[in-house]
Amino acid sequence: MLQDVLIMMPEWMKQPWSYIKMDLRVIFALACSSSAAFLALKWMGRERIKRQIKEARSKRDHGLGQMEKAVQRFKLENPGTQSACILSLPLAELAEKLKEESLSPETVLYTYMEKALIVTQETNCVRDFIPECEHQLQEIKKQKAKGLLHGIPISIKDHIGYKGHLSTCGLAHFLGVLQEEDSVLVKVLKRQGAIPFVLTNVPQSLFNYDCSNSIFGQTMNPLDHKRGPGGSSGGEGALIAGGGSILGFGSDIGGSIRIPSSFCGICGLKPTAGRLSNSGVKGPIDGILSVAGTVGPMARDVDSLAFCMKALLCEDMFQMDPTVPPMPFNEEVYAGSAPLQIGYYDTDGYFLLPPCMRRAVHKTAMLLQEAGHRLIPFTPPSVDYAMDELFLKGIFADGGSFLLTMFEKDIVDPRLKPQVTWLRIQKTVKRVLAKIVKPWFPRLASHLNALCGVRSVKNLWEHHEKVMAYHQKFIDEWRKCQLDVLLCPVLGPAFLLGYPAKILPAVSCTMLYNVLNFPAGTVPVTTVTEADEEELRCYRGLCGDPWDKKLQEAVEGAVGLPVAVQCVALPWQEELCLRFMKEVEKLSQEVRQK
Structure with missing residues (x-):
């Protein structure tokens, strides 16, 4: 009977170990082949990305070549153009000369194109040329009414949508996806006669205040090539500071307009989110509601920011994007001269910024007080x-x-x-x-x-x-002190290359006003001195931890570089914020001219 049972048993039960060994060999072979397939797919994926990057760089270089040829063609046809005079004109004065036709839009555009080429050769700030600018040049001649920005060449950040161009956010994932239409911001700028002519570089993913990505590389600070221009609107900051653009547009969700403005020694405004349209502005992550991001202008001076906001806050903006409140620019508030109640602080209690930054705040507070404003110490709650x-x-x-x-x-x-x-x-x-x-x-x-x-x-x-x-807690503290505006530090001076990713939390001074959704702007007021550098050697920060040490290393050797302050107002009070920024700018310039 046992023999009958053995005959009926499956073969694998008669010699189980031999079959187990065979199964283990099969499993091992499958595991090896799966691993090999995975590695092969990963290698193929990386090679595909490398090809995309190579193609994107080639297209960028071709675009810059087109830009250079256009400039050379114009110069041959128009010898003797006074480029230096054009580049030195403030925005409002340039706009006036274009309106009265004492300067032609062609002359201004090609002058700035030439300068932008020089700046990007030194700093790698331009991500792409917009050849359609030459068509736009012809279009503005057909406009019956001349807009406030008639003939003004402007630069825009990588991810502000422009039809037929990439919005990469510094990521290879978005290569090959061309924008199907202009963002509302670009449409309104064109209606006002502006000519977008370049897109500027950004850090990979935008979530960093450096300005480097694996596609187009590192952007350098035009004031010191060993340092970054800040981010994520770093290409804008570098181009404007280098003189290659008179007006640019960035975006800000944690300081991305204000930090580059601080690092590069220019002015920048982060409006209340919703005051300008975000429609058509692409981000790597859309739909974040807890923290408000927004687009905003960057320029050499505060008047240019105000002039730009006046141009943008128009009927075209309100009709194209009904979510934007129909609030035209209030010139009366911007031109006001009544004394202000100004709160101020030199540290937010989370990150102690370098000595030069605290000196800048106290020096500015003293100038404001001497000018007749009332200064009130303020402590931001629970930063x-x-x-x-x-x-x-x-x-x-x-x-x-x-x-x-x-x-x-x-x-x-x-x-x-x-x-x-x-x-x-x-x-x-x-x-x-x-x-x-x-x-x-x-x-x-x-x-x-x-x-x-x-x-x-x-x-x-x-x-x-x-x-x-x-929000309510902060506003309650603000009202308790009866403040009109607030003076506080902004991150700076410019960091040495590679440091922003090592100390991301150092942006506490700017990100606070994204959480609150308050308008905030940056104004350069002084430069780093030898005394600041000497005091920096004794810097220990608030906690004496590795982040404080990294911050000290990041700003070492910055003598002569710009130091800015941050000016803040309550939501929807951009005009008051700009008025305050103008007052700070004027007082600081008066001191430097003495």
């Missing part, structure tokens, strides 16, 4: 809470997973690797690391916990509620 629990958790509500998928489809720029490394750490590991480092590095612990994001939709709703509650 550490606003930084970690509101800003970071709002930006990285998903724990950074969506942004990480973008990086996985790309070649990570070396400048951003420290930042991407933190995103790649699993949430559980981040929480464990946070507990380990908390006793000696509490800011990093809070940072790691914040990067874990929110755990559910319910938590996201609670987060939105916390943001609204903080």
Whole structure:
């Protein structure tokens, strides 16, 4: 009977070990082939990305070549153009000369094109030429009424949509996707007679205040090529500071207009989100509601910012984007001269900025007081809470997973690797690391916990509620002090290349006003002195932790570079903010001219 059973048994049961060995060999072979296939696919993916990058660079170089040929053609046909005189004119004066036709739009456009080529050869700030500008040049001649920006050449940031051009956000993922129509901002600028002629470079993903990406490379600061121009509107900052653009447009969700303006020694305004249209402005992550991002102007002086806002806040803007409140520019507020109640502080209690920055705030406060304004010390409430629990958790509500998928489809720029490394750490590991480092590095612990994001939709709703509650708390403090405006630091001076990704939380001074959605602008007021540099050697920061040490290293050797301050107003009061910025600019210039 046993023999019958053995006969009926399957073959694998008679010799199980031989079959197990065979299965293990099959499993091993499958594992090896799967691994090989995965590596092959990954290699093919990287090669595809490299080809896309090579093609994008080639197109950019071709565009710059077109730009150079256009300039040379114009110069041959129009010898003796007084370029230096044109480049030195303030925006309002240039606009007036174009309106009265004592200068031609062709002369101005090709003069700025030539200068932009020189600046980008030195700094790598232009991402692409917009050849359609020559067609736009002809179009404005047909306009019956001359807009406020008639014939003014302007530059725009990489991701501000322009029909037929890329909006890369510094990511290879978006190469090959051309914009189907102009953004509302570009449409209104064209209606006002402006001529967009170049797109400018940005950091990979925009979520950094350096200006480098794996496609178009690193943009340098025109004032010191060992330093960055700030970000993410760094290409704009470099081009305007170098004289290659008279008016540019950036965007700001954590300081991306104000930091480049500070690093490059120009003026920039972050309006209240919604005051200008964001329609057609592409981001790597759209739909973030906890923290408000916005587009805004950048220029050499405050009057240019005000002139630009006056041009943009027009019926065309309100009709093309009905979500923009129909609030024309209030010239009366901007031209006001009544004394202001000005709150001020030199540190937000989260990141102590370099000595030159604190000196700039106190020096500006003293000048304002001497001019008849009332200065009131102000302490912004709970900035550490606003930084970690509101800003970071709002930006990285998903724990950074969506942004990480973008990086996985790309070649990570070396400048951003420290930042991407933190995103790649699993949430559980981040929480464990946070507990380990908390006793000696509490800011990093809070940072790691914040990067874990929110755990559910319910938590996201609670987060939105916390943001609204903080808005009210801040406004209550503002009203308690009866403030009109606020004077405070902005990050600076310009960092040495590679440092922004190592100390992302240093943007607390600017990101606060994105959380609050207050209008805020940057005005250069002084430069770094030898005394500032000497005092920097004793700098220990607020916590004496590695971030404070990195900040000290980032700004070393900056003697002679610009130092700015930040001017803030309540929501929808851009005109008052600009009026305050103008007062700061005027007083600072008077001191420098003595």
